[in-house]
Amino acid sequence: MNETKKVLESGIEVRPKYTYEDIKAFDILKEIGDPGEYPYTRGIHKTMYRDRLWTMRQYAGFGTPKDSNQRYKYLLDQGQTGLSVALDLPTQMGLDPDNPMSLGEVGRVGVSISTLKDMETLFEGLPLDRVTTSFTINATAAMLLAMYLCVAEKQGVPFEKVGGTIQNDILKEYVARGAWIYPPEFSLRLIVDTIEYCTKYTPRFNPISIAGAHFKDAGCTCVQEAAYTLADAIEYIKAVLSRGLNIDDFAQRLSFFFYTHNSFFEEIAKYRAMRKLWAKYMKERFKAQNPRSWLFRFGVVCGGSTLMPQQPEVNTIRVAYQALASVLGGVQSMFTCALDEPFSIPTEENARLALRTQQVMAFETGVVDTSDPLGGSYFVESLTKEMEERINELVMKIESRGGMVKSIKEGFIQKQILEEANKKEKRVSSGETVVVGVNQFTIDEEERELTLHEYNENVAKEQIAALDEIRSMRDKGKVKKHLERLRAAAKSNENLIPYLIEAFRDYVSIGEVCGVFKEEYGVFEQPAII
Amino acid sequence: MHHRKKRILIASPGLDGHDRGAKLVAYALKDAGMEVIYLGIHRTTEEIVTAALEEDVDFIGLSMLSGAHLILADQILKKMAEYRMGDISLVAGGTIPKKDIGKLKEMGVSLVFPTQTPLDKIISELMEY
Numbered sequence: 001m002n003e004t005k006k007v008l009e010s011g012i013e014v015r016p017k018y019t020y021e022d023i024k025a026f027d028i029l030k031e032i033g034d035p036g037e038y039p040y041t042r043g044i045h046k047t048m049y050r051d052r053l054w055t056m057r058q059y060a061g062f063g064t065p066k067d068s069n070q071r072y073k074y075l076l077d078q079g080q081t082g083l084s085v086a087l088d089l090p091t092q093m094g095l096d097p098d099n100p101m102s103l104g105e106v107g108r109v110g111v112s113i114s115t116l117k118d119m120e121t122l123f124e125g126l127p128l129d130r131v132t133t134s135f136t137i138n139a140t141a142a143m144l145l146a147m148y149l150c151v152a153e154k155q156g157v158p159f160e161k162v163g164g165t166i167q168n169d170i171l172k173e174y175v176a177r178g179a180w181i182y183p184p185e186f187s188l189r190l191i192v193d194t195i196e197y198c199t200k201y202t203p204r205f206n207p208i209s210i211a212g213a214h215f216k217d218a219g220c221t222c223v224q225e226a227a228y229t230l231a232d233a234i235e236y237i238k239a240v241l242s243r244g245l246n247i248d249d250f251a252q253r254l255s256f257f258f259y260t261h262n263s264f265f266e267e268i269a270k271y272r273a274m275r276k277l278w279a280k281y282m283k284e285r286f287k288a289q290n291p292r293s294w295l296f297r298f299g300v301v302c303g304g305s306t307l308m309p310q311q312p313e314v315n316t317i318r319v320a321y322q323a324l325a326s327v328l329g330g331v332q333s334m335f336t337c338a339l340d341e342p343f344s345i346p347t348e349e350n351a352r353l354a355l356r357t358q359q360v361m362a363f364e365t366g367v368v369d370t371s372d373p374l375g376g377s378y379f380v381e382s383l384t385k386e387m388e389e390r391i392n393e394l395v396m397k398i399e400s401r402g403g404m405v406k407s408i409k410e411g412f413i414q415k416q417i418l419e420e421a422n423k424k425e426k427r428v429s430s431g432e433t434v435v436v437g438v439n440q441f442t443i444d445e446e447e448r449e450l451t452l453h454e455y456n457e458n459v460a461k462e463q464i465a466a467l468d469e470i471r472s473m474r475d476k477g478k479v480k481k482h483l484e485r486l487r488a489a490a491k492s493n494e495n496l497i498p499y500l501i502e503a504f505r506d507y508v509s510i511g512e513v514c515g516v517f518k519e520e521y522g523v524f525e526q527p528a529i530i
Numbered sequence: 531m532h533h534r535k536k537r538i539l540i541a542s543p544g545l546d547g548h549d550r551g552a553k554l555v556a557y558a559l560k561d562a563g564m565e566v567i568y569l570g571i572h573r574t575t576e577e578i579v580t581a582a583l584e585e586d587v588d589f590i591g592l593s594m595l596s597g598a599h600l601i602l603a604d605q606i607l608k609k610m611a612e613y614r615m616g617d618i619s620l621v622a623g624g625t626i627p628k629k630d631i632g633k634l635k636e637m638g639v640s641l642v643f644p645t646q647t648p649l650d651k652i653i654s655e656l657m658e659y
Contacts, residue, residue: 089545089596101574104601105545178547178571218550305550309646342645343627344597421550422557429648438646452627455597526570 008266009424010223012386018378026385028376031276035371038283039276041384042372043330044295049368053081054326055333056358057134057299061086061111062345063459065121068111071348072126078352079359083126083133083164084335086110086345087144092179094140094514097463107459109345110136114463114509115470119147120154128152132163134209134299134333139181141168142190143510145198145207146500153505163204165255165299168194169211171232171404174524175413176218181514184405186521190496192239197497199250206255208236209299215413216259217304219421222270223387227394228413229256230277231404234395237286238403247286251293260300260322260329265383267322268374271298271329273388277395300326303337311437312450315339320357327367328374334358344452411527467509474507482508483516490520536656538589538621539582541569543602551645552593555623558649559656579609582618589640589656594624600633607638619659623647 006014015022033039036046045051058075060083061068072083087110090102096114097106106112113119123133128151137144145166152162170187173180180187191208198207212229220228233254240250256274260267278296282288302322307315316339323336338346338354346354362368374380398407407413427433434440482503489499503513540556542549549571560566567585569578582590590610594602603622610618619640626634626644634642641659643652 093545095545101545103544103605104598105596108598109546109596173547178542178549179545180547218548309644343625418553418557421554425554425558425649429650449628528568528570 008263009221009420010266010387010390011221012266012383012390018382020378022378022382023385028381031385032375032381035375038291038294039279040295041272041276042375044275044297044332046371048330048371049327049362050370053362053368054331055082055132055299056080056355056362057082057084057333057335058351058355059084059086059136059301059335060351061088062109062453063107063111063456064462065111065113065118067107067456067459069122069124069126071351074348075351075355076131078355080355082333083131085122085133085135085137087135087137088112089179090114091144091510092137092140094143094181094510094518096509096511097460097467099511102460106463108455112459112463113144113147114467114511115507116147116150116504117466117470117507118463119151123151123155127157128155129157129161132165132204134165134167136167138167138170138173138177138179139187140510140514141166142194142497143500143504143513145194145205146497147504149202149501150504159201160203162202165206165209166194167211167257168208169232171235171408172211172214172228174408174526175228176214176417180524182517182521183524184409186517187524188236188239188405191236192243193495193497195236195240195250195253196243196245196495198253199245206253208253209255209257210236211257213257213259213301213304215417216261218417219424220417221420222261222263222266223390223394224416224420225258226270226274226387226391227398228404229258230274230281230391230395231398231407233278234281234399235404247282247288248290248293251282251286251288252290252295255332256296256298258298258300259304260302260326261304261306262318262322264321264325265380266387267325268329269380269383269387270391271326271331272380272384273391274298275330276384277388277392297332299333299335300331301335301337302326303341307337307339307342308435308438309342310445311443312339312342314437315342316353316357319354320361323358323361324367327361328372330372340450340452343450344455347451347453409527414527470507470509478506479508479512482506483512486513487516487520490517535563535565536589537565537567537585537587538591538656539567539569539578539585539587540591540593541573541578541581542571542593543573543575543578543606544594544596544598545572546594546596547571548595549593551595551624552591555591555593555649555652558653562653562657564656575605575609578606579613579615583613583615587618589619589621589659591621591623594622594626595645597625599624599626600630600637603634603639604637621656623652
């Protein structure tokens with residue numbers, strides 16, 4: 001007999017068999033409810049994908065706004081149903097392409113945006129009342145939202161018809177992704193400003209997508225990913241409530257974002273458990289009355305750090321299983337990574353195959369025909385319950401330490417994640433964790449060379465020239481006035497979004513705006529944790 | 531004769547903020563008996579090179595994941611030449627496609643470790659260098 005224990009990363013032991021005995025201790029009907037009913041363990045809609053598939057939203061963007069505009073049109077032609085904009089690092093860090101720190105990075109990992117002109121080009125021929133757009137943008141999320149709304153204005157689309165999402169989750173940047181600018185206090189103020197603004201003027205736009213994904217890719221477990229994300233959400237809710245908004249005013253606009261990695265049932269249980277916990281937190285703790293405020297709406301990315309450079313074709317298979325787990329977990333929007341992403345952003349061909357992975361599942365397999373097909377499974381329900389308990393326990397632990405902002409400033413979360421990443425690394429190098437093509441089933445790949453996306457070295461020159469042209473054409477007096485107004489508004493308690501919209505309308509650049517805020521509020525200093 | 535421990539400075543130059551790999555390598559090298567100075571992310575060329583001089587290291591280890599490694603390494607190498615730091619070796623790790631490994635070495639990078647290089651290999655190559 002093989003007596004080896006099977007233990008999930010989250011520390012839960014998987015038994016060889018599950019029976020009625022494993023779920024009879026809890027009131028299963030009350031615990032899971034029906035799909036579309038509180039506590040939503042089985043999904044936020046009654047009929048789930050029968051009526052409406054998840055949004056297929058491939059993360060894309062590179063080079064100039066024109067390059068990316070063409071890629072978006074291509075992906076939409078191929079059946080993608082929403083846009084997801086990847087921005088380059090200077091844009092994410094609030095720097096113009098001509099800043100010395102931008103050297104080598106302009107248009108590299110995403111598209112370069114510095115003035116409204118870039119944003120206009122990015123969405124040329126893409127009516128903002130017909131397509132929804134997600135922006136992976138954090139430190140400069142308020143700025144990108146303002147620019148997007150300026151484009152809507154130019155296209156004649158009323159703000160209330162503009163749909164989309166900005167990630168706008170700075171807390172995880174301090175811990176796991178590193179694209180921060182300002183200290184937490186001013187960053188949180190920008191986030192509350194966007195939530196307040198969207199609540200009033202853009203009811204179809206999600207002003208935040210609270211992300212566990214980056215914790216996960218930095219090395220943590222499913223339970224940690226879920227708990228840190230919920231703890232972040234609690235911080236954001238508290239900040240917005242202290243602005244004077246009611247929970248039901250904005251709760252429906254909060255959305256979430258995660259990585260689905262390889263541990264199939266653990267991932268499914270994670271999503272089911274989080275949905276239930278969220279509903280409980282919102283109803284019982286924050287006293288939200290509107291059932292829509294209880295709904296845990298989330299997107300996922302499949303791939304990330306599970307993608308391997310060895311035998312890259314195998315990545316397509318990994319991603320397909322991860323995508324299936326996401327759908328069985330009740331996802332609302334999905335990005336499936338392409339096989340060549342361990343090396344660079346994907347080629348058009350590989351991006352298409354990644355989209356096809358979702359389409360095969362949606363249109364050929366029948367997994368979408370009924371809501372929560374795993375509901376009632378002895379194993380899945382038992383695992384969901386255990387995940388729920390462990391996630392909740394960790395959320396409460398962080399709360400008792402004083403919350404996420406405090407835990408981050410003290411380096412507590414960073415240490416936990418690093419510890420997990422270390423364990424994971426040791427399991428792979430010892431062979432305890434099998435990685436196909438890496439520590440087992442390897443081949444000699446010396447001679448193989450994949451055709452990769454090539455970075456266009458001229459992008460920086462083109463973007464700097466375009467910015468120079470804008471600078472020479474715009475009204476300098478107006479620019480100065482806008483920057484002064486922004487500075488004054490930043491010092492006051494006023495909502496900054498209307499000021500940002502006014503400034504971008506007159507082609508003030510992102511670097512100029514962020515520079516003013518830096519002068520007023522400084523930059524975040526990372527705590528030393530090594 | 532007294533052999534001092536080998537010293538390495540690890541930093542992420544430029545704007546990218548992903549630091550899982552850099553931290554894992556830093557820990558592994560420390561475990562293996564090296565002195566590790568971890569400078570973290572968002573570091574400028576000047577900050578990295580100055581810190582390397584002050585800390586009197588044997589290696590500068592750059593973690594680069596955005597794809598800008600050729601430009602970033604070139605900047606550091608130029609600054610190292612300017613400061614006459616011929617006794618310090620530059621080592622690069624991260625998302626580096628095969629075709630760029632040779633280019634980096636020609637430029638003067640001593641060792642290149644693309645993602646998924648086993649930690650044991652990184653340790654032994656640095657120890658034997």
